Amino acid sequence: MSDGRLALTFDDGYATDYEDIYPVLDDRDAPASLAVVADWLGEEGHLSVEQLRELADDGWEVVAHGRKHRYLQAHGLAADASAGDERLLLDSDHAFPEADHGLYPEDTFEVTDGERTETVTLAEKGVAAGDAGDPFVRFEAPLGSSFDAEEAVFRPTREQIRDEIEGSKRDLQELGFEPTTFALPYDAADARVWGVVAEHFEALADAAVRSLPNPPGASPLDLQRYYLETDAMRLAEIETYLDGVAERGGLGILAGHTAWDTVPPERVAAVVDAAHERGIEVTTVREAVESDADS
Known part of the structure; x- marks a missing residue:
């Protein structure tokens, strides 16, 4: 086995996370991290609370993704x-x-x-x-x-930033979830936003968007991710990305929006299979951070 790990993060809590992607990952004994907005749960095209609980019970991570999915950058x-x-x-x-x-x-x-x-x-x-x-x-x-x-x-304003970040955690806690990871809506932030995230969460999944894995020892509040979507990376590029994770260790984070045509289930299957072929454990952001803290 490689020392490297891969976390898949799927944004916005689409129903397709459960309907299309869950069977693919379940067949491969792989979890994922779901970045959800509590207000959107139960809306048309989105996960129900019951579906999210089922996924969480099966080892998937619930990630806070903002209270209303506000754009937090200037x-x-x-x-x-x-x-x-x-x-x-x-x-x-x-x-x-x-x-x-x-x-x-x-x-x-x-x-x-x-x-x-x-x-x-x-x-x-x-x-x-x-x-x-x-x-x-x-x-x-x-x-x-x-x-x-x-x-x-x-x-x-700072007050609006706090409502978006603190409120997202509070809303999910009221539903029985305990998010420890935050994912920025639109991957957008400034130093004020980063500071509030650091007060309330243990990890930030998208402090940067780069086509490089996170090296061993990377700060959980300074993680970078990239997109596995077909208009962002070709499979050859994903394989090169995974080669880096396998050879150097650390944590790769690949993201997507499963309701979009750019994230077909077969793309997710190919990514997980390629990771497993390289001895890379497919895990969640939370599990990767906790494992690093224990080592």
């Missing part, structure tokens, strides 16, 4: 903001103006350039008219100061 501004403005144009691919995730009305944000900071409450998000089609956010009250787009950012 957004740049697409244009300067003036005092009296009630709307900002964002230079961002993660505002999701036409979707019910990422940014939520009634959440609190701050506009800051490092010297001045204003706290605002989001009233609306959308897409601006015109050729640029930049996403916009509108506030419940106008700004009191002006901000230069070259230096200012729009980001969640």
Whole structure:
């Protein structure tokens, strides 16, 4: 056996985790880590609480993935903001103006350039008219100061960050789960986010997204992962990744969204089979972290 281990993390708690992937992994005596949002459990296309409990009872790890799947990193501004403005144009691919995730009305944000900071409450998000089609956010009250787009950012407040991270753990605990690992929604964070995760969790599964395994001795709060999805890695690349895990040890973390066409069950089967062929144990993030702590 190799000293290396592989953890598979599947995001968002899709029903396909149970319907399509569970049989594949069960046949191979392999668990996985499921990054779930408690509010989404039981919704159309997502796991039920009962299905999640069954998976947890069979050795799968329940990972906290945010209370509402908020985007926790800063957004740049697409244009300067003036005092009296009630709307900002964002230079961002993660505002999701036409979707019910990422940014939520009634959440609190701050506009800051490092010297001045204003706290605002989001009233609306959308897409601006015109050729640029930049996403916009509108506030419940106008700004009191002006901000230069070259230096200012729009980001969640510390209180909102705490609600997203602490709240995700609390919500899952109320359902009877005890998550010790956090996975960032959208793999997005800053140092404020990282600090709150470190207060409440033992491991962060996606502190970085890189096509390199975690070396032996890597900090559990500084783990990196990559995507096994067909549009991220070809099988030849996955095999090279696993060769590195087998030869050097450490922990590989490969992620995916099982409801997407890019994560067919046969792709997951091929990854697990390739790991086993190299003597790599397929485990969970929690088990890998606990094993390292005991060694």
